[in-house]
Amino acid sequence: MAEFHRIAAVLLREAGIELTEGKLPLVHSRLSGRLRSLGLRRYSDYCDYIESGDGEAELLEMLSVLTTNVTRFFREPHHFEYLRKHKMPELVAALKSGGRVRVWSAGCASGEEPYTLALTFLQEMPDIARYDFRILASDIDPAILRQAAAGLYPDRSLAQVPEPQRQRYFQPVADRPGCWKVGPEMRALITFRRLNLIGDWPFTRPFDVIMCRNVVIYFGAETKAQVWSRLVEQLRPGGWLITGHSERLSDAAAAATELLYTTTYRRREASSSPKENATCH
Template sequence: MTTASVSGPVTPGRGASRELSVGDFRRIAALLLSEAGIELTEGKLPLVHSRLSARLRSLRIKSYGDYCDYIESDAGKPERLEMLSVLTTNVTRFFREPHHFEFLRKKRIPELVDVLKRGGQVRIWSAGCASGEEPYSLALTFLQEMPDIARYDFRILASDIDPAILRAAAAGLYTERSLSQVPEEQRRAHFTRAETGADLWSVGPQMRELITFRRLNLIGPWPFTRPFDVIMCRNVVIYFGPETKADIWARFVDQLTPEGWLITGHSERLTDDAARRTELIHTTTYRRRPASAKPKEDTACH
């Protein structure tokens, strides 16, 4: 439920006198590509200048050239994470693209509830979880169908590359407005008024105990010991280059259980090997084909 992008309004920083040259922009873009797999075109130069100018002022660095030297050094490793956080926009909300959750509730959750009741494990992955609305929405959807699910071997992994946004997700504090898509019955059952502010609501313990938050870079190693029954990664891979996209889609399919589901963003389509090994069963919702099954003549656009 996250959009890891570098898009948005360009608002020059107040008092920023430093200029970002094309050469320095390319150094920043190269580092973002190597660290996170996100590609920046030169059309994003004004935006990068705008968003990073405050970082230069905070660090008392005089030029973007000096900033590039710093983030490329060993000493600048922590600042690379700050840069990543500044340059990625996390656009998300509860039950974003609600048809995914409804289809999951009707078609997949009953199968997984049966697995749990027979003593099996169920694992869900929210990849690119941003500030947590997506994994909490998944938890609410499962709790709706199986209120005692915490008694069973069920977990949701919520991962993101940005440690700052992960801390916000784990804190589980949301405004009244951000909960507008949460049904009133679920809000009463699973959220409480936060002590820190009248307009804030806190995620309740039933949801918290189902979710593990972990920093993970999608272009790095995935240290998992078992596959996932559902992977939800929406509006994240779209910002990678074609080869990286194809590789990540294929790795997601590898990480699914037999006939596991992969749910992508509304403008994302599986390609190449991943498309051949899955079938489209709903809007941007793919099911892994059994290893022995041959791909059908496909009229749907992957």
């Protein structure tokens, strides 16, 4: 149990995720393979290793193993449909008049969410790559980001992708039956980047839409409130924040937004917004 609390403390410090003692069996089962691969027999030795200067790479492996990455194309499809109907006309008009539009998929896991966002925008504006439009897709887990950037998915992951979009924007993998590769039109719209939501954010220009679903739910109450507030602050006035089905904004974030639809919030108009003097995306 002492080793579990050490691991829980590291996960809280590095990723903001709180582990209760009820997660002990899960932690044991997911980390047992890491101990075997390192030739370690005791969890105390594993804790010593990840807390040492030599264990930085293994710390990332531990975060990858212990963070849950469950997603699929068009998960909670009502969010994408509401976005398409009620926000995208404004964003498309802004692009066509020479404006800049930025969307952030925060906690993108294996990439289905940002690719779904790309499909949704391409549906309304097939030539969107000609305009100043980008999707930032971020996650704390470098391994899952590599998987997302590879853009390879089985048939079951694409079950909710309409057949015309599948045929146009995905390519069948010749030597892997039942596997599809994301095509270049979607790839051109997305930048994948490792980012820790409780760490520093390397950008200062605001977003028009932020989708952060089923990520903050794993944080403690104080960390949740801080992350929600930071996300809202990173929106343009009038920008949208879309959260998971069981997540609700709290405190300052709730006061700074209005609820438009199921877990879909709009930042209230204000006299100031995030500075626009630099960007990394």
